Amino acid sequence: MKKFQAQPGFVVQAFRFALDPNAAQEHALRSHCGAARAAYNWAVGWVEASWWQRRAEESYGIPEADLTPWRPWSLPALRKAFNEAKHTDPRFCGWWEDNSKEAYSTGLANASAAFDNYAKSKRGKRKGRAVGMPRFKAKRKARLACRFTTGTIRVEAGGRHVTLPRLGAIRVHESTVKLLVRVQSGTARILSATVRHERGRWFVSFQTEVKRDLVRVARPDTAVGIDLGIKTLAVMADSAGEIREVPNPRHLATALTELRRASRVVSRRRGSDRRTGQKPSRRWEKANAARNRVHHRVANLREDALHQLTTSVAAEYGTVVIEDLNVAGMVKNRRLARHITDAGFGEIRRRLDYKVKRNGCRIVAADRWYPSSKTCSGCGVVKAKLPLHIRTFHCDVCGLVIDRDANAALNLAALSAAAVAGTAVGGDQGAQAPKPRGADRKTRTTRPRLTAGTGRAGGATLPHQRQQETRDRTQAEALTLW
Structure with missing residues (x-):
């Protein structure tokens, strides 16, 4: 995906708002995020299939020129292959039309970026730890997220709703006036929107191009x-x-007593067991939600203090x-x-x-x-x-x-x-390179x-x-x- 370049005098800034979707909208949000995960897994399997096929052919002594050609992982190539396979692949037949095309594009773009990172790390052109081959995303572990780059993406005039493709108008938990005023005055332009589920609720982040003037600090010298x-x-x-001195608020240490008590309640309920297929009980789900609320509150307090x-x-x-x-x-x-x-x-x-x-x-x-x-x-x-x-x-x-x-x-x-x-x-x-291990x-x-x-x-x-x-x-x- 091409990286956006801001115009002179403009910067790229994100505006994040909490959502209050109804039951039908939350189901649609989860469906879009699941579609992104399914498209990602399809792309990983489609690209790696040629890799394993070539390895099997090499074991039979087939020459290099006659091996199965490599499948590309660029985003245009993945989109073209996916559009051909979604009509016949049993994993998508019957439901792929229920979601926006942006949901599948999100998964394909993530898969393309994952293969690029793996290739750069393999060649030594990527900083940081070594990156392995992309792996499939599990339904129970994958983070729910979906990005919209085209279609109807706007902040409604009332300042209490946002509109997203195929999802319609969704009520926001807080006012969107700080973004709405900029859009109406022509000093901001919405580029994309990303919905994400974290800390027990849904959020939408608008990537915008904003005209921002430098603010003189109180003590510049x-x-x-x-x-x-x-x-x-x-x-x-x-x-x-x-x-x-700025004192350390120690948000987690303050909540440890409450967190330990909530964890004990969860441990005494009947949870899920993947080996036997046991489903968690209602009491376990209720206790686990109470424990998660403690974690979410600690994270919110820490984020506010650091800001x-x-x-x-x-x-x-x-x-x-x-x-x-x-x-x-x-x-x-x-x-x-x-x-x-x-x-x-x-x-x-x-x-x-x-x-x-x-x-x-x-x-x-x-x-x-x-x-x-x-x-x-x-x-x-x-x-x-x-x-x-x-x-x-x-x-x-x-x-x-x-x-x-x-x-x-x-x-x-x-x-x-x-x-x-x-x-x-x-x-x-003329600077000398440091010796190994900082000797x-x-x-x-x-x-x-x-x-x-x-x-x-x-x-x-x-x-x-x-x-x-x-x-x-x-x-x-x-x-x-x-």
Whole structure:
């Protein structure tokens, strides 16, 4: 599918609303999402059939030129093949006309993207973990989602209904005025709509092209460093020296007692058993719905808190400096995994990325190996070790005593000066490639140089000019401009 390019002065933005469909509309929504899953499974099976056929023919010694030709997985090819097969395939006969063509196009597009990701990963052209061959989606596990790109897609004038192809007008749970006003004034254009079932209810997301003017932040010349943690969700220190702490709401930890009680009730009901074909009882379904409501409430509270935090930061500072945390590696610690996922470190960084850029500001990501906690924010001396249980930073050179997280936030805020100067930007020419496993990223201890013949550290501290050069060099090695 061709990626949309916004016009100059316009940005692509999503508007998401909760739906309140009636029984017939909910059945139609589930039918469309099921049709997308069926089309995806058909495309995966149709493409892989030629792969297995070629492998079987090779085992019989058939030459390469006489093997069954490869079946393409591009979206146009899949659409053409599906349109020919839907009339005769017993999996679609009798019901495929009940849904919009966009439902089947959604499944085919997802299958095409899955094969593209597999091919790029196989050739080493895709970043991240290796991607395997696409697999069939199970009915009991697949997420319900369907995308509409053509047809009647609009927000009704009353602000309480949306219209989708083949589904008609569906009532929304909340007002759509924020999108309706933009569409009526000509500053927004709806490109597509995606319906999705999550957290126990249906949502619709409109992908729109919106004319958005840059909003001047409250302090455009001020940079802020954000240090994320578990005890305190975020410690923010700006370039003016002001330090502010954001407490960790711990939504999941607060709801654990209620969640354990709900889980015990579910375990004492008769659930489903796939081995014997046993159906869950009504009491189990009722108890499971009550447990799911606890999970949904925790997720909603966390999402709201993270939106408030990131929106306030993006509306105040001109430069935001954050850490490049290895969240996937951090959650492998079984003692901290639940607390880290409850805080949402990765989601904070993702939302700051697009919200800061939306206001025309800059976001800087400190290198993953930058010793923000071990570096003294006063003189720049770097400690060799600083265990996690030590929450107060004591500098052995200048005598600074400061909270560990506040010290890290001050060091992150200081990195913005190097970013303005243009030093150590990711991709600089002449930069040496790191050694395997980060062997060249070991923290080096910075010690004051002894003055010759005096036996003391040059007046107990480094000269001001050499000290500043040391700090700039350390920051230049660790900084990456996002």
